[in-house]
Amino acid sequence: MTNSDLKEKVQKVISDHKTGILSTVENNKPHSRYMTFYNDELTLYTPTKRDTEKIGEIEKNPNVSVLLGYEKKGQTDSYVEISGTTAVNDSNQLKQQYWEESFSQWFNGPDDPNYIFLEIKPETVRIMNLNGEPSQELNL
Template structure:
């Protein structure tokens, strides 16, 4: 595994607040906060409601952008700019494997019919370091 991929994984592997941008039906960008978790293959997941606006956006156009990695205004650290393709799934295995206790105040469990998982497959990740104007780039 490359050093860059290891550094990207060190940011993605834990649950964190991220900004997810989708494209509206009118072709405009729309950004909202989500909580994401990435796996060893750099696939990123987050939970959503089946009837959410982001689901409609992704079903209309699957291109998304995600920014994550900064958790404090007081301590700038490396962060990621991620371009990818998103899908929304109601697959039972996917919902059960992504389920965690943080979701229990929002959904009734992994079989809640309102619960979906957004799966983001990145094709470009920029690893940005504060103070540097040139990100390191990973591509699939």
């Protein structure tokens, strides 16, 4: 499979699954939680509060891991493992673009200064369970 074909398959899994697991590093150990993800090509964005512990964790160590996919049927579902680095992004354009009314339970609208995004730049992307084939790594 060409790198272009593989990238297309990875992007489909990412686009089809908004909920995934974000793992940061806390005291040299993984700290995982479910998050909502949006994507622009392979760059991921996840909304969060500025005053959460994950912000402190990424300031100490920006390396993260994300799992997306693996729903519905279970063991035969395709999913992606993304390893990369993250940084805070509080761009107004991003806040407006991805604002959802369901966020109102945590934020006072898209202009809330506590409403920010983590921007995740992938370094390694592996797709798993693709038609029963062994995992494949996307060359970035």
